[in-house]
Amino acid sequence: MNRLIQQELEAVRNLTGELATLIEENLQLALKALMNRDIELAREVIRRDKEEIDRQEITLEEKCLRTMALYHPVAGDLRFLVTVLKINADLERIGDLAAKIGDKVIQIAELDREVYDTGGMKIPERFHAMHEKTVTMLRSTMEAFYHEDTDLAYKVRLTDDEVDEDKRVIREELEETIAHNPAQHVYLAKLIGVARSLERIADHCTNICEDVIYMAQGRIVRHEAG
Amino acid sequence: MAGENRRLFWHLYAGYLLVALSALLVVFWLTGVATRGLYQQLAGGALLMALLVAVVAWFSARRLSYPLEEIRRAAERFADGNFGSPVRAEGVEEVVSLALAVNRMAEQLGFRLRANERQRQQLQTVFAAMVEGVITVDANQRLTGINQAAARLLAVDPERVRGQNIRLALPNPGLQELVQRTLANPAPSEGEFTLLDAGGRERYCRANGVLLSAADDREEAGAVLVLSDLTRLRRLENLRRDFVANVSHELKTPITSIEGFAETLLDGALEEPEQAHRFVAVIQQQARRLNAIIEDLLTLSRIEQEGRSPTVQLQYLPLQAPLGAAVESCKPAAAAKEIELQVVGESAGPAWINPALLEQALVNLIDNAIKYSPAGRLVRIEVASADGELTVAVADQGQGIPAADLSRIFERFYRADKARSARLGGTGLGLAIVKHIVQVHGGRVEVESTVGRGSTFTIFLSRQRPPAGAGPDSLLIET
Numbered sequence: 161m162n163r164l165i166q167q168e169l170e171a172v173r174n175l176t177g178e179l180a181t182l183i184e185e186n187l188q189l190a191l192k193a194l195m196n197r198d199i200e201l202a203r204e205v206i207r208r209d210k211e212e213i214d215r216q217e218i219t220l221e222e223k224c225l226r227t228m229a230l231y232h233p234v235a236g237d238l239r240f241l242v243t244v245l246k247i248n249a250d251l252e253r254i255g256d257l258a259a260k261i262g263d264k265v266i267q268i269a270e271l272d273r274e275v276y277d278t279g280g281m282k283i284p285e286r287f288h289a290m291h292e293k294t295v296t297m298l299r300s301t302m303e304a305f306y307h308e309d310t311d312l313a314y315k316v317r318l319t320d321d322e323v324d325e326d327k328r329v330i331r332e333e334l335e336e337t338i339a340h341n342p343a344q345h346v347y348l349a350k351l352i353g354v355a356r357s358l359e360r361i362a363d364h365c366t367n368i369c370e371d372v373i374y375m376a377q378g379r380i381v382r383h384e385a386g
Numbered sequence: 387m388a389g390e391n392r393r394l395f396w397h398l399y400a401g402y403l404l405v406a407l408s409a410l411l412v413v414f415w416l417t418g419v420a421t422r423g424l425y426q427q428l429a430g431g432a433l434l435m436a437l438l439v440a441v442v443a444w445f446s447a448r449r450l451s452y453p454l455e456e457i458r459r460a461a462e463r464f465a466d467g468n469f470g471s472p473v474r475a476e477g478v479e480e481v482v483s484l485a486l487a488v489n490r491m492a493e494q495l496g497f498r499l500r501a502n503e504r505q506r507q508q509l510q511t512v513f514a515a516m517v518e519g520v521i522t523v524d525a526n527q528r529l530t531g532i533n534q535a536a537a538r539l540l541a542v543d544p545e546r547v548r549g550q551n552i553r554l555a556l557p558n559p560g561l562q563e564l565v566q567r568t569l570a571n572p573a574p575s576e577g578e579f580t581l582l583d584a585g586g587r588e589r590y591c592r593a594n595g596v597l598l599s600a601a602d603d604r605e606e607a608g609a610v611l612v613l614s615d616l617t618r619l620r621r622l623e624n625l626r627r628d629f630v631a632n633v634s635h636e637l638k639t640p641i642t643s644i645e646g647f648a649e650t651l652l653d654g655a656l657e658e659p660e661q662a663h664r665f666v667a668v669i670q671q672q673a674r675r676l677n678a679i680i681e682d683l684l685t686l687s688r689i690e691q692e693g694r695s696p697t698v699q700l701q702y703l704p705l706q707a708p709l710g711a712a713v714e715s716c717k718p719a720a721a722a723k724e725i726e727l728q729v730v731g732e733s734a735g736p737a738w739i740n741p742a743l744l745e746q747a748l749v750n751l752i753d754n755a756i757k758y759s760p761a762g763r764l765v766r767i768e769v770a771s772a773d774g775e776l777t778v779a780v781a782d783q784g785q786g787i788p789a790a791d792l793s794r795i796f797e798r799f800y801r802a803d804k805a806r807s808a809r810l811g812g813t814g815l816g817l818a819i820v821k822h823i824v825q826v827h828g829g830r831v832e833v834e835s836t837v838g839r840g841s842t843f844t845i846f847l848s849r850q851r852p853p854a855g856a857g858p859d860s861l862l863i864e865t
Contacts, residue, residue, distance in 0.1 A: 170551070177554035178562075185559055188582045195586070292585040299557070299584065306554045307546060 165231040172227060172244055173306070175220045179251055180302045182213055184295065187258040187361070191291050193265045194354060195283065202269075205262035213255040220248050243375040247305065250364040250371075254298070257357045257364075264354050268347040283351070284333050290326035293319065294358045294365075301365040301372075308376045313369040323362035330355045395451040402443030410435055453477035457488055464488075469496035519613035521556070522598075523565055525606035529555040536613055539591065541583060561593060561613075568595030568609040578616070590616040632799040636679055636814060640672040647672075675813075682815035686798075689743060689822045700738045700827065700851070705769055705778065708741040712748035713767065716756060723761045727752065730768040737776040737847040739827060747823040748778065750816040751843050755782035757812070758841075771849075775829075779844040786837040795833065796821045820845075 186208050193201035224241050227233065233241060297319055304313040334352050338345045373381050414432050453476060460473040469492050475485040513520050519536025523529055529547055532555075537544040540556060547555035552565050560579025568575045574596045581589040595611040647665040655661045692699075713727055720727050748767075755765040763783040770777050787795060794800045799814035820843075824831045828848050835841035 174551045174553040177551065181553065181557050181559055181562070184557065185582070188586055191586050288585060295584040295586070302557075303546070306550065 165227070165233060165237060168223075168227045168231065169233075169237060169240060172220070172223055172241065175216070175223055176244055176247065176251075177302070177306065179213070179216045179220055179248070180298075182208075182216060183251055183255045183258065184298055184302075186213065186255060187261075187298070188295065190258045190261040190265070193262060197265070197269065199266055199269045202262040202265035206259045206266075209255050209259035209262075213252070217248055217252045217255070221245065224248070239375050239378060243305075243371045246371045247368050250367050254361050254364050257361050261354050261357050264350045264357075268350045271346045271350075284330050286326055286330050286333070287351075287355070290323060290330065290355065290358055293323050293326065294362050297323065297362055297365045301368050304369060305372050305375075308372065310373050310376045313372040313376075317366050317369045320362050320366045323359055327355045327359040394454065395447055398447035398450055399443055402446055403440060406439040406443055407436060410439065449477060450481070453481040453485065457481075457485055460485075460488060460492070464492045464495065467499070469493070469499075519615075520610065521565075521613065522608055522610045523552060523569065524608040525569065527552045527565065527569065530608060539589070539613055539615055540581065561591075564593050564595060565609065565611060568597060568611060572597055588617070590620045592616050629798060632814075633683070636799055637676065640676040640679075643672045644669050644676075679813045679815070682813045682819060685746070685819055686815060686822060689819065689826055692740075692743075692826060699740050701740070702736050702738055702851075703741060704736045705734070705739065705744070705776070706732055708739065708745040709748060709767070709769065709778070712745045712752060715749055716752040719753065719756050720765070723756060723759070725756055725759055725762065726764050728764055728766045730766065732769050734769045734771045734776060735849070737849050738851050739847065740823075743823045743826060747820045747845065748780070750820050751780040751845075754816060754843075755780050755784065755841075758782060758784035760784065774849045776847045776849060777844050778847070779842055781840060781842040783840040786839055787833070787835040787841055788837055789835075792833060792835060796831070 186205055189201055189208075190205045192198070193205060224245050228238075228241055231237075297316055300312055300316045303309065304316060331352050334348045334355075338348050341348075370381050373379060410432065457473050460471070463469075463471065472489040472492060473485040475482045475489070513531075513533040516533060516535055519539045520531070520533045521529060521536050522531040528549060528551055530549070532540075532542070532544050532548060534544070537547075540558070540561075542555065542557070552562055556562055556565070558579055558581055560577070561581075564575065564577045564579065567577070574594065576592065576594045578590065578592050581591055583589070591613055593611050593613045595609050598608045598610055647669050651662060651665050655665055709729065709732055713729060716727065752765065752767065759765060759782045765783075766779075766781045768777075768779045768781070770779070791800075796817045798818040801812070801814055821831055824845055824847075829846045832844050832846070833841060834844075
């Protein structure tokens with residue numbers, strides 16, 4: 161019995177890893193589509209989210225529920241499964257946000273073909289830093305989960321503030337550009353939307369980290385000051 | 387712990403006692419029968435004899451069972467990998483030969499183990515030193531080994547990911563799929579995948595995987611994958627392709643134009659002298675352009691060859707002569723646009739130079755400065771020395787170069803403003819030539835520019851003799 165449930169838990173852990181890898185790749189592709197103005201790639205990102213990621217999310221949820229129903233896990237095992245269920249929801253939201261970035265790329269292209277094609281779209285410097293920080297955060301978050309590394313989870317939680325700050329700076333910078341250059345407001349506003357999506361992704365990472373801390377320590381740190 | 391052997395001891399002991407006491411009993415009984423009634427005295431003697439028998443049997447049983455116990459302990463030590471202390475061979479002959487056999491076995495085992503260990507160490511060193519990444523997985527898709535190169539390539543911590551399932555350990559869907567394919571396929575498999583770092587930068591990788599054959603039936607087979615980073619190769623390939631495409635395009639443009647005008651001439655324009663004159667002038671101009679491009683290409687390949695050969699002619703000379711010659715040859719062009727060429731600090735000390743090549747580089751820079759400046763401005767050429775380096779800066783007050791183009795203007799045929807460059811008669815190779823010449827000198831060239839305010843190109847030359855062979859990259863695959 162005990163050995164059987166361990167196998168099931170292992171499978172759940174692997175499925176979670178698979179989902180996280182897919183999502184990270186999709187997020188990267190969405191950002192690449194933005195940088196390279198690649199509409200085809202943006203469409204691919206949305207398709208992957210709808211088909212592969214959503215399906216994987218459902219598979220993982222069903223696996224968790226089935227394991228709970230069949231093996232009646234207790235203590236650490238139960239906490240693990242509950243955590244995966246919560247992480248699953250957060251990961252799925254991150255996937256949706258990546259798709260949303262893809263959607264923004266398409267919108268920018270359609271609304272403002274002129275600006276887009278001539279390469280007039282200037283992406284703020286800070287964007288790259290924010291991109292890197294967010295992806296690093298997602299990676300560290302999943303590493304904290306795989307290794308039940310609460311130290312890392314606490315650390316990742318702290319970087320959320322940096323990403324928030326990035327978003328604030330980017331928003332202000334873009335708003336200023338819009339004020340000087342109202343003709344470009346359409347795509348600049350979309351860019352603010354992308355920054356907001358990245359910030360939301362960082363928030364979801366923070367949620368996952370809190371769940372990881374709960375899983376490892378049985379302690380709920382949500383709503384505590386970081 | 388000693389249960390098994392103790393039991394042997396007690397068995398032996400009990401056996402001896404039983405045999406000896408039964409013998410005693412028989413002896414006493416017979417004696418009793420013979421002597422009739424001397425049981426009182428006999429009882430004392432019997433007790434004494436029984437004690438004696440017990441002691442003798444004790445030692446006898448011990449003598450057989452203790453060496454066995456000793457051998458068992460030694461075998462346990464060997465199992466723990468400690469081959470240092472052999473068994474003491476003592477006791478009865480059979481036990482002694484057993485002990486000797488055990489000792490020989492231990493020796494052999496130790497030898498084999500050490501050989502294995504040495505081989506393992508060697509393999510480990512080879513893996514660690516390999517430029518290619520190597521990962522091994524078992525049949526359950528767990529990562530069993532990863533070398534430094536692979537860990538670096540995949541940006542994972544080897545200590546952390548070892549033993550993890552590949553879905554957690556190798557965060558790349560393409561690579562995961564490849565591992566699965568390798569495990570499912572008896573034939574070697576290969577494939578490519580793209581790694582992305584946190585900043586979204588791509589690395590193109592190739593993986594070759596083979597299934598490992600299992601050592602015996604109990605063990606399940608795994609697989610080993612070799613990862614190589616193709617990023618640089620890919621980039622060079624692209625550059626080469628771009629270069630060939632660019633050259634073809636650059637050569638084609640003037641030829642198309644010459645062909646077009648010649649055709650018009652043949653179609654009747656020859657009859658109209660005024661038109662014919664204009665067309666032939668265009669043809670001449672295009673032919674010159676073609677010539678200039680080919681000339682520049684030849685220069686590039688010549689510099690490159692010189693840079694490659696160990697006998698590149700560098701001399702420790704002051705810059706005055708090549709700088710003076712360069713300024714002199716640019717004067718007519720400057721005069722035509724009423725541009726003043728101002729030279730500052732030309733007497734600054736010597737450096738390792740090839741005067742002819744350096745003159746060419748300076749002509750290219752000054753010529754550019756004149757071309758891209760409005761009439762009547764100043765072009766300033768400043769020589770200075772700093773930190774064991776000699777710098778030559780050519781500053782104009784022209785239109786400047788947009789920041790986005792700055793990193794690319796030294797590429798062949800790259801032009802910040804295509805239309806204007808062609809109008810001004812540029813070949814798109816001038817700065818590439820400058821870069822190559824400076825590389826031959828073991829130096830570097832940098833540019834600073836503000837749009838609307840002008841650009842400054844600075845050549846840095848070493849005062850130390852550059853190492854032989856510090857040539858530029860290849861003509862075709864230069865970065």
